[in-house]
Amino acid sequence: MGKVYRIAGLELKTFFYAPVAWLLLVVFAVQAGLVFADLLGARIFSQQLGGELPSLTQDVFGGSSGLFATMQRHLYLYMPLLTMGLVSREVHSGSIKLLLSAPVTTRQLVFGKYVAMLVFGLLFVVLLLAPIGVAGMAIPHLDRGYLAAALLGLYLLLAAYAAIGLYVSSLTRYQAVAAIGTLAVLAGLNYVGEVGSGVDVVRDITYWFSMRGRTGYFLKGLISSKDVCYFLLVISLFITLTSMKLDADRAWRAAWVQVIRYGLLLLVVVGLGYASSRPGMQYYADATRYATQSFTQRSKEIIARVDERVQLTTYVNLLGNLAHIGSPRFRNFDQSNLEQIRRYLPQLERDYVYFYDTTDTRLDPNIPLREQALRRATAYGFDMADVLPPSAIRQRVDLSAERNQFVRLLTYRGKTTPLRMFHDIEAYPGEAEVIAAVKRLLDKPLTVGMLTGHAERSPYRDGDKDYPPLMTALNTRRAWINQGAEVTTLEADSPRLHPDSLDVLILADPLVPYTGEQLANIQRYIALGGNLLLAGEPGRQAILNTISEPFGVRFAPGKLLQESKDYEPDLIQARFSGGISGLGFSVPGDTVITMPGAVGLVYRDTAGFVTAPVLETDGRYTWNRTASFDLKTGRVVFDPAVDRKQRAIVAVATVRQLPGKEQRIVVTGDADFLSKGEWSRYNVRTGNAELGTQLLRWFSHGEYPPDTRRPAPIDNRIRYDKAQFAGARVLTGVLLPSVLALGGTLIIIRRRRK
Incomplete structure (x- = not known):
């Protein structure tokens, strides 16, 4: 490990003696400081107007517009500029030959450079501690568990970006090409989940490889073993690919041997990823103060009474309003929104039944139902061979009480109850609706x-x-x-x-x-x-x-x-x-x-x-x-x-x-x-x-609706007034970046004088 640390130290010196690294840190600090100041200022303004504030920790830092999500959306722009020279710089200057002939293994070389990236990437997380520190002074009872989980998710994402950038850098001698190539790979990993979305086997594989949304649970304060395993496997995959690429430059192997090696690597990664995503192999740690991302203890006690297989059948009427939600293209999206149910009912079996029939949706009376259904099937990606006509679906199940709308039926021990979608911002059934359905089956x-x-x-x-x-x-x-x-x-x-x-x-x-x-x-x-x-x-x-x-x-x-x-x-x-x-x-x-x-x-x-x-x-x-x-x-x-x-x-x-x-x-x-x-x-x-x-x-003597209430949030007040907020804005958006810029300038000048 001594050689790994020495290589990492030399690589870190290269970073700190280069103006690009300092410039990226300064830009990141400015961006984080200004975004945080705007978010906190909006809440102070609302408080002064007498508005009620929710859990401020998750409101300011979480959500799709919070600080963490905003900064995450820009991380992919920073990492390629840092990783583009990790190996390509050595290849371009010719020093790679000296490194490969030196008494260090390829693995030590790759790990040394990657450890340097992990250390430098940690600085981005450290910079986020500045707005967290200001928030800690402004907001009493900050939810530290939530913040720790979110920072962990961001750091794992940074680590994955670094591994991908390291591999792409080993493929070319030109740093600009490495940067663009890293961006291309990151874009591909974000959109690969859309590939083959209509085919069951392909959809499962490409969805697992997709990096989009992998930090979603972390940014809600929930640590999922499936997501942790995903990041570790992606990091291991690209570090191994880098080592194999450099080994190929050092020792010749036949093409068929290379194909087998790469195929086995991919097979192992996919197999481990599949195993880690199985319901029985998933574990969760809710880091939020009141376990807001988990079912309440009362709900867990009710679900614990389910001791046999549970069937969840989704009936999708092609002529209904929510047909697209049940289409194969939206399958991963639909199941991700139902993952909370699978989390507590690992014995749950899911099935989809497609049909077409009259409903309360306005249809054209001059066009036969089958033709209208065929048009919908073409638009949504259904295979009409899998779609039941009205006579067949009516023989199978009576959905007249649901007006033939999109509905899920939960079945347990021969009893069935509906689990519906709702016309509100959440749309999907929440904890109360799920537990109510389970109680209807149990009691x-x-x-x-x-x-x-x-x-x-x-x-x-x-x-x-x-x-x-x-x-x-x-x-x-x-x-x-x-x-x-x-x-x-x-x-x-x-x-x-x-x-x-x-x-x-x-x-x-x-x-x-x-x-x-x-x-x-x-x-x-x-x-x-x-x-x-x-x-x-x-x-x-x-x-x-x-x-x-x-x-x-x-x-x-x-x-x-x-x-x-x-x-x-x-x-x-x-x-x-x-x-x-x-x-x-x-x-x-x-x-x-x-x-x-x-x-x-x-x-x-x-x-x-x-x-x-x-x-x-x-x-x-x-x-x-x-x-x-x-x-x-x-x-x-x-x-x-x-x-x-x-x-x-x-x-x-x-x-x-x-x-x-x-x-x-x-x-x-x-x-x-x-x-x-x-x-x-x-x-x-x-x-x-x-x-x-x-x-x-x-x-119902408290039986219905199920009691899913939690203690009221205690981080719902801001101490700062308008003057103190102005000082916090200067501190996070101006002073800290200025100190970084000054420190980086002095280090670079001193280095050049030497």
Whole structure:
């Protein structure tokens, strides 16, 4: 090793005595300093405006626009300029002959030069410690584990770039050609994953060789054994290729021998890479403070109960909206987004089924379905021989409940549940949706029934007053069916209206009174301990009180109004009551729940029921109007002569302890707060959607949706003010690069004088 270190030392002196190396360090320092200053300055500005800051460590340094990702995108420009002369300089000057004839092995020569590059490359990582140090002074509780993982990923990338540059430098005597060649190889390794993407075997090989995205986990704070092995194998491959190239210059070998040697090397690297990427051979270390890149302990305990094979089948309708996601060309992208599932379910088996059938996507009625499917297949790269026609797919599986959309079905022990894609920025199912699906297979879903037949709100109709976003919207992440519930509708006289068949009954705004038999059936369901969500509207008090009075809740006469200069007076902006946390609800105290048209509730404890308020109005602005009025024909204002402002309760929760269970009932003086119209309201920042999730959690006793919450981040405040930020900008963007430039200049001048 002494000769390796000596060669490395001589190579490092060459670097430090050359202006190019110092220039690259200075440029890198300036770029890193200015990018960091801009990122930190934007967060300081947001904080001064009262904005909420997330985990600042990952916000400033991580993400696609953070410091690490920004600097990573430019690293490939620095390394070729450093590695271009490692071997080509020796070949061009003729000193390579002296080196090869000296008492050093080819391996020692290659390792010595590579060690020098590792040491010099470490300086780039050291330069990133300057903005990290400033961030440590500006941001309390910086997440050091995350930073360490990200820096490790960047350094491994630098090491791989250095190995590639070293090899390319051994192929030519011209440094400029070596630099351009290194850029070409790096570009090829970034885009090789696109080669053969439509062919299974070829796709797997080229995807493994692709360097694109290999630091993705590192920059999220997650260390993956697969990615570490990839970098080590790439480094080993190109260092070995360099040694073999220099050996070939020293000793002649037949062409067929060379082919065998190179083939065996490639075979070993590919084999080790394939083995390291198998599910059972992958290991992860989450370096973030709260393990944000891993499932929570609660989720791990649920998944640990899965002890047999799990099948995940993706059904791709060529005529649907997401057909391209399921195409062979996007296979690696699709599976990389599902890798978290495979990480915790290594026994998972994945399959894709292609078909074409009618769906809710607009199709041309004048063109046969097969012809339209053929056009899509040609565009997306499907082989029509693998695509099932409507008759074949319908015999295999019934996807009508999914409207023949793109869907994944998770199967375990003969039970199947859907795992859907969503129309939001993340698109793919997250931890909560995956665990909800697994729990549905292991246990059972929460069965929710909605009464119909008396013009109640519907879980299926797409009207503004109906409940699809809350209950059954297939591609809405928060919808109860995607968080562990199973929704059904039933009549009030149905024999299924029984606590043994339903976990929750929803009765929302009936317009037509129930018959005596139907009312008795509803009351019997409540008496037997059935859970209930009862939502009313002004003018329906007579219908609703016959249901609610037995457990001590009454809908007050009249209609609540609220003073506002911007909105109609019947738009009630309610807030959670002070004791809400005692009921198990977890929401910020300043959350606003909009209720357009509400009545007050009066309650008392009776028949074993204990009732507590959930939502209330602001008594400074709210009053109850019992006289009739019409907002469409006239303006209604507060009249001190006849009106009295008061705090009104607009939602209550009541519980009753029964043998072996706890009955839970929620009553609200408004039925619109869970409707599509209120979920899509844009002129008031509301928590209606979050309340819908909280209700699901409350009725399921915390089972659904799965609790994936983590502690709130503690690195969410910046100490610096505007003046201190200006000093930090000068320090990282000007002072440090200036010191580097001055130091490099003095070293080069001193060397030349000698």
